[in-house]
Amino acid sequence: MNLTLKVWRQNGPQDKGKLETHQLTGVTGDMSFLEMMDVLNDQIIRDGGDPIAFDHDCREGICGMCSMFINGEAHGPGRGVTTCQLHMRSFKDGDTITIEPWRASAFPVVKDLAVDRGAFDRIIQAGGYVSVNTSGETLDANAIPIPKADADEAFNAATCIGCGACVATCKNASAMLFVSAKVSQFALLPQGQPERKRRVLRMVEQMDKEGFGNCTNTGACAVECPKGIDLTNIARMNRDFLNASLTGE
Amino acid sequence: MLDSKIPGGPLADKWTQYKNNIRLVNPANKRLIDVIVVGTGLAGSSAAASLAEMGYNVKAFCFQDSPRRAHSIAAQGGINAAKNYQNDGDSVHRLFYDTIKGGDYRSREANVHRLAEVSTSIIDQCVAQGVPFAREYGGLLDNRSFGGVQVSRTFYAKGQTGQQLLLGAYSALSRQISKGKVKMYNRHEMMDVVLVNGKARGIIARNLVTGEIQRHSAHAVVLATGGYGNVFFLSTNAMGSNVSAAWKAHRKGAFMANPCFTQIHPTCIPVSGHYQSKLTLMSESLRNDGRIWVPKKKEDAEAVRKGALKPTQIAEEDRDYYLERRYPAFGNLVPRDVASRAAKERCDAGFGVNETGEAVYLDYASAIERYGKTEANVRGLENPNAEEIRRLGKEVVKAKYGNLFDMYRQITDDNPYETPMKIYPAVHYTMGGLWVDYNLMTTVPGLYAAGEANFSDHGANRLGASALMQGLADGYFVLPYTIGDYLAEDIRTGAIANDSAEFMEAEQAVREQLNRFVSNNGTVPVDDFHRRLGRIMWDNCGMARNKEGLTQAIADIASLREEFYAKVRVPGTTTGFNPELDKAGRVADFLELGELMCKDALEREESCGGHFREEYQTEEGEALRRDDEFTFVSAWEHQGNPSQAKLHQEELVYDNIELKQRSYK
Numbered sequence A: 001m002n003l004t005l006k007v008w009r010q011n012g013p014q015d016k017g018k019l020e021t022h023q024l025t026g027v028t029g030d031m032s033f034l035e036m037m038d039v040l041n042d043q044i045i046r047d048g049g050d051p052i053a054f055d056h057d058c059r060e061g062i063c064g065m066c067s068m069f070i071n072g073e074a075h076g077p078g079r080g081v082t083t084c085q086l087h088m089r090s091f092k093d094g095d096t097i098t099i100e101p102w103r104a105s106a107f108p109v110v111k112d113l114a115v116d117r118g119a120f121d122r123i124i125q126a127g128g129y130v131s132v133n134t135s136g137e138t139l140d141a142n143a144i145p146i147p148k149a150d151a152d153e154a155f156n157a158a159t160c161i162g163c164g165a166c167v168a169t170c171k172n173a174s175a176m177l178f179v180s181a182k183v184s185q186f187a188l189l190p191q192g193q194p195e196r197k198r199r200v201l202r203m204v205e206q207m208d209k210e211g212f213g214n215c216t217n218t219g220a221c222a223v224e225c226p227k228g229i230d231l232t233n234i235a236r237m238n239r240d241f242l243n244a245s246l247t248g249e
Numbered sequence B: 001m002l003d004s005k006i007p008g009g010p011l012a013d014k015w016t017q018y019k020n021n022i023r024l025v026n027p028a029n030k031r032l033i034d035v036i037v038v039g040t041g042l043a044g045s046s047a048a049a050s051l052a053e054m055g056y057n058v059k060a061f062c063f064q065d066s067p068r069r070a071h072s073i074a075a076q077g078g079i080n081a082a083k084n085y086q087n088d089g090d091s092v093h094r095l096f097y098d099t100i101k102g103g104d105y106r107s108r109e110a111n112v113h114r115l116a117e118v119s120t121s122i123i124d125q126c127v128a129q130g131v132p133f134a135r136e137y138g139g140l141l142d143n144r145s146f147g148g149v150q151v152s153r154t155f156y157a158k159g160q161t162g163q164q165l166l167l168g169a170y171s172a173l174s175r176q177i178s179k180g181k182v183k184m185y186n187r188h189e190m191m192d193v194v195l196v197n198g199k200a201r202g203i204i205a206r207n208l209v210t211g212e213i214q215r216h217s218a219h220a221v222v223l224a225t226g227g228y229g230n231v232f233f234l235s236t237n238a239m240g241s242n243v244s245a246a247w248k249a250h251r252k253g254a255f256m257a258n259p260c261f262t263q264i265h266p267t268c269i270p271v272s273g274h275y276q277s278k279l280t281l282m283s284e285s286l287r288n289d290g291r292i293w294v295p296k297k298k299e300d301a302e303a304v305r306k307g308a309l310k311p312t313q314i315a316e317e318d319r320d321y322y323l324e325r326r327y328p329a330f331g332n333l334v335p336r337d338v339a340s341r342a343a344k345e346r347c348d349a350g351f352g353v354n355e356t357g358e359a360v361y362l363d364y365a366s367a368i369e370r371y372g373k374t375e376a377n378v379r380g381l382e383n384p385n386a387e388e389i390r391r392l393g394k395e396v397v398k399a400k401y402g403n404l405f406d407m408y409r410q411i412t413d414d415n416p417y418e419t420p421m422k423i424y425p426a427v428h429y430t431m432g433g434l435w436v437d438y439n440l441m442t443t444v445p446g447l448y449a450a451g452e453a454n455f456s457d458h459g460a461n462r463l464g465a466s467a468l469m470q471g472l473a474d475g476y477f478v479l480p481y482t483i484g485d486y487l488a489e490d491i492r493t494g495a496i497a498n499d500s501a502e503f504m505e506a507e508q509a510v511r512e513q514l515n516r517f518v519s520n521n522g523t524v525p526v527d528d529f530h531r532r533l534g535r536i537m538w539d540n541c542g543m544a545r546n547k548e549g550l551t552q553a554i555a556d557i558a559s560l561r562e563e564f565y566a567k568v569r570v571p572g573t574t575t576g577f578n579p580e581l582d583k584a585g586r587v588a589d590f591l592e593l594g595e596l597m598c599k600d601a602l603e604r605e606e607s608c609g610g611h612f613r614e615e616y617q618t619e620e621g622e623a624l625r626r627d628d629e630f631t632f633v634s635a636w637e638h639q640g641n642p643s644q645a646k647l648h649q650e651e652l653v654y655d656n657i658e659l660k661q662r663s664y665k
């Protein structure tokens, strides 16, 4: 298939940036979206130009590094997939595709389609862990049975890949889905209980400090989340936050 | 002579006695000591977190935008530990034995035993961190079995075990970052190690966003930079996985061990076209329940390839379940090297089932039926019809492998619940790596290697679910002890200067290489060379190797390297974000490593594990080891060109295990 690609080019956080148009021929349906970008970059390099910078690593939907806003949707038209898992068979010959970076003031552009998601790391550093030393001298792993349903739900929350699509999709650039997924993972497990209140207070405080917007319950985040992180996590976090705010750490 | 520094005493007591006798650094002195950890995968994150908890000042580096994105995140199937929760006869000794045997008797007894010993603490530790492993209805941890063993000792979190373990280690690391005990450098690449008076005393790093070159000093340096499977261009590794950190260390004096020992994983999605950038693994756990086959008749295989026949139309008696046929005792669960070669053998013989002829079937039809029947019983359904059984069976399979099936469907547009998956072997893991002694120290004093970057535990073939175990064992439980013994000497050294002549020279050399790339007047993109290197490696140093091919490959790689420097085009400048420049440096190192791998494969005149020399096979086509001549680790010392590297041998002594021809029949 032949495609017209409108790609966001921006030299750094200060640069204004603009869309640049490229024509690409010979794209096949079995190519992944990023392989299509490789072919485009190959063409640009051979023509003596400056290739388009974008983030990616695993190319199988698990590292959370790829992050393209495609035709107005985070990770493009597919549901439950990251950009790297999107295949060109989702498009047809003659299509025009617009490709932009995540847009949120808490995610400044590094270059072109790559953004800085360091804010997510700092939120985890604020409390997204169980304070246990790595000595190995802990209880036997089977000492505390955990009901399968709780373990499964904690697992579901823990599958968040930290990609930031939720933020990019939200009209307020809220990070609630991401933060609540981590808060929920620990809230659902016995290991997470001792620090439960402190954790939610600190993580939410850091989230606000990073400049993410407020949640107005539009639910767009969960629609675009490639890992199907559920909105109930946000509700759980809100409850925990309220409780912790009222009763203190 | 290489000294592996294996402690004395009986095998089972070595590690305990060693820990009781090493020197410790007291807490006040630890605050005076700096350690650099390069890499934040399972090995690096766990090492950095543990060292920081102990009180050292740690600087950690990764090239991704967050430590959580290291390649370990992609591990699917699980992690082994000798817990014997299933009461199926597992033990530390059995895990040790399985690992040595699985590695085809080319790994070091003492290291492997230590790994088996600490394996149980890993699970305890991870559960304490809140890692959500799969559980049974009783609330206890569930296990599955993996290739090459006859017990169920693999812990898992659906098909995302690596993700959950890495997020556990990342959370421990984040806790130390928040305390200021680890300073984290994201989007930084290690460009070289710096030696002062023969000891590793720091690194040169490059900020990948700004291009800034930095000198970082420390009392010891740990490389946990992962494996080098990407030398083949197409592999299941993440795109950024590279050999550069290890290779730079090699050029500075660290020996490379068994570089040719590569694991080719039997169950990956076959190549679909020239543009292909990476291959996707279908977890080995699928071999638990899936059955592998090709058509028995050549005409059926041909019809399938032309699209005239569907696999579901081939009658049971016309299918060749070749693993079950050749290896009745282990069936579909033979080790990876054996399964991969068997697939290649069938495809080479003309029984492949996709357009390229390089694919076999992995079929879930009988598993769906089996699970469906059990489920119907459990639910007390009387006389369920076939359709009902299939529906129930699919639900069970979905619960167990759902995400893998989804992934397969996304990539191939085929529905694996209805038609068998097509799979083919692909490069997956490298058993070879930096040579390390029992302390995980390389031949450069103060330079350590952990995780896939070292060669230590898997011999010539790694068992499934053992890499995650090794990475976390190294980082949580081994290095924190062994490095202390070395650093005990350094309590009076004081901070290491980062402006000595050694640092300045190393920095200068890095700048020169970068400038050379961007000012080269070439026209050909970096990937072009990488792809060609990959082809040479796959054809000559892949699943089957021979003298002629390897000799030719060595010459071809050397000339490709020349062409690379003459013709490569690296756009942009050395400042600012420039992924093409990062790639150029990595491919330059792969172009050297490939040559050394071929040399290693050429000089190891035997077949063992993943290293199959066509000249050395049994009448039945199995790998033929030559224990009398090759029971050693090849450790290569850099001497200029890779093909001039000097061989050092570490004899492997088996006091506790009898060397046998591996048999999975």
Ligand SMILES: Cc1cc2nc3c(=O)[nH]c(=O)nc-3n(C[C@H](O)[C@H](O)[C@H](O)COP(=O)(O)OP(=O)(O)OC[C@H]3O[C@@H](n4cnc5c(N)ncnc54)[C@H](O)[C@@H]3O)c2cc1C
Pocket: B038, B039, B040, B041, B042, B043, B044, B061, B062, B063, B064, B067, B070, B071, B072, B073, B074, B075, B076, B077, B078, B079, B161, B162, B188, B189, B190, B191, B224, B225, B226, B227, B236, B237, B238, B241, B242, B244, B245, B281, B428, B429, B450, B451, B452, B453, B464, B465, B466, B467, B468, B469, B471
């Ligand atoms: C698809 C797949 C599935 C797998 N499944 C399993 C499984 O089920 N069970 C199992 O046991 N094993 C599995 N493995 C193998 C296992 O995942 C790896 O061997 C293991 O995770 C490697 O961990 P590591 O910590 O050594 O390195 P990695 O996780 O590769 O981390 C390397 C780190 O080094 C950094 N780095 C590298 N070079 C540089 C540099 N020059 N400068 C700065 N930083 C650098 C990277 O940023 C990264 O942080 C699987 C592998 C693959 C590919």
Ligand code: SF4
Pocket: A159, A160, A161, A162, A163, A164, A165, A166, A167, A177, A178, A181, A221, A224, A225, A226, A227, A228, A229
């Ligand atoms: S919640 Fe979903 S969209 Fe948001 S970071 Fe996690 S995986 Fe990405």
Ligand code: FES
Pocket: A055, A056, A057, A058, A059, A060, A061, A062, A063, A064, A065, A066, A082, A083, A084, A085
């Ligand atoms: S590249 Fe890893 S999730 Fe897309």
